[in-house]
Amino acid sequence: MYRTHTCGALRLEDKGKKVVLAGWVQTIRKYGAITFVDLRDRYGITQLLFGEQVNAALEANPLGREFVLQVSGEVIERSNKNPQLATGDIEIDVQSLTLLNKAAVPPFTIQDDTDGGDDLRMKYRFLDLRRAAVRRNLELRYAVNRAARTYLHSEQFMDIETPFLIKSTPEGARDFVVPSRMNPGQFYALPQSPQTFKQLLMVSGYDRYYQIVKCFRDEDLRADRQPEFTQIDCEMAFVEQEDILLMFEGMIRYIFKEVKQIDYTAPIARLSWEEAMWTYGNDKPDIRFAMPLLNLKKPDTVFTNKADHRTLIDEAGFAIFDQAETVLALAVPGAADYSRKQTDELTEWVQRPQIGMKGLAYIKYLAADNCKSSIDKFYTPEQLLSIAKAAHAQPGDLILLLAGKEERTRKAMSELRLELGQRLGLRKPDEFKLCWVLDFPLFEYDEEGNRWVARHHPFTSPKPDQIETMIGNDPVIADAANYLRHPYARIKANAYDMVLNGNEIGGGSIRIYQRELQEKMFAALGMDKEEQQHKFGFLLGAFEYGAPPHGGIAFGFDRLCAILGGSESIRDFIAFPKNNAGRDVMLDAPATIDEKQFEELQIRLQLKK
């Protein structure tokens, strides 16, 4: 037996026991004739005491950090207890020691606040994984995995594996492809998700499916994406949107309870996509704090009972506002006393290339009837006060105004809201707020191709009352400048996203399950009959054999773990992640392959210049 206990197990009650431990040397401290060694394994750290005899034996071959030891000895009470350690009341009086393996000096220290930079730690990820901080992340990941499985199993979901070597499944990214040796010149694609398979499983009658599964997307790796990532992928038959929402609210609550010991009993807010865009400027709003946006150029028909704020700034002679496509306002709580330096800094912030605004106007709502503003040349004190009030500001607040092209201005204001929420401490890391975003548009306009693309994916159904609009209208966009007037621009999808603290953690939809509508959808996306048959003949065919109504959702497992673990980075929660260039720096992959492999594939490599 290599060990009787782990390095995290022994307590004062074990005093007097003869034990055998095995693990890695964390630290070595010599005090004259005796030596203390901290021995580490996955479970913790136990202090070892080497007396004269053991020490003498080590003289010729001293120990080093990360050496692998097996020791036997007696559990004794420590005179100098360490309350930080679970085993801190005891130590092992070592009688014999076996060196199981030596270790080279590790390139960084194996401790929570390591001296190793990112690249070095990734190159030696197997050492990085020994650090307790990283281990805790993987433990959390496993806890989320277990909780999801337990919940889904209790709800009769079946875990069914689906293949990795498949044909393209469009989810809006590029496919990774794999050449086939047995079919020279032909390629598999790696799944962007098991989307079509889970739908086929519904046709097959497995009405509750799930899989915690790898998905592969060859995207440019914007901040914190991975080319391979994991989803909790689910599908259900004989359901409506409401069934799905309730089922997965249940799952997320269960995960919170199991993993974080949080009773998330509060109702989960539901916002329409329009409401999210209107109020927060984006479709994954962080609702831990309010700070709603105010649109001064459009009547607010959706939420404030047709309040029209356009008159507040109309034709005041301030060309920037008068001519702008949109003007948005945001009240920043308690910031009316910002100095010139502070408002200048905010202006610079919105002028950074990532945000791209020309300038920032402000109104300081100082007291009940007292406003000071950077634009008071153009607006009367009454007008400024009305704007402040319309923006839901209280005396003491600072109202910020951005003007410009609609989309850019909305994005900028949304970023500014998040930034200020952060600075004001309103985005508390230990607070969790979930919401659903519903009623997404079915289509998105692709300017380059003057065509429609699926906002979610091509298998998402329109709202039932809008099927007519879809069937009855030609998808062709005759007037590109006015694409918003095309009936397709108004079609809403049966799609939903779950959002946690401003991150999309899950998304799904009720699917199309009739051949005719699916064909119409493909056609709307510009696929002719032949292409439809070539790419999705199997699915269209399956829909002819009794496809039940169905829908599903997939959760971004890595992201969910990162948020629950209080981290910004999904990499911290993946055992062997890739870097921002999509490389595995430990394996040094991707890499070239042997000439022989090319021959077997009957492929000749010729890179385009």
Ligand code: ASP
């Ligand atoms: N397959 C979709 C995705 O990966 C999720 C779904 O619609 O269930 O985003």
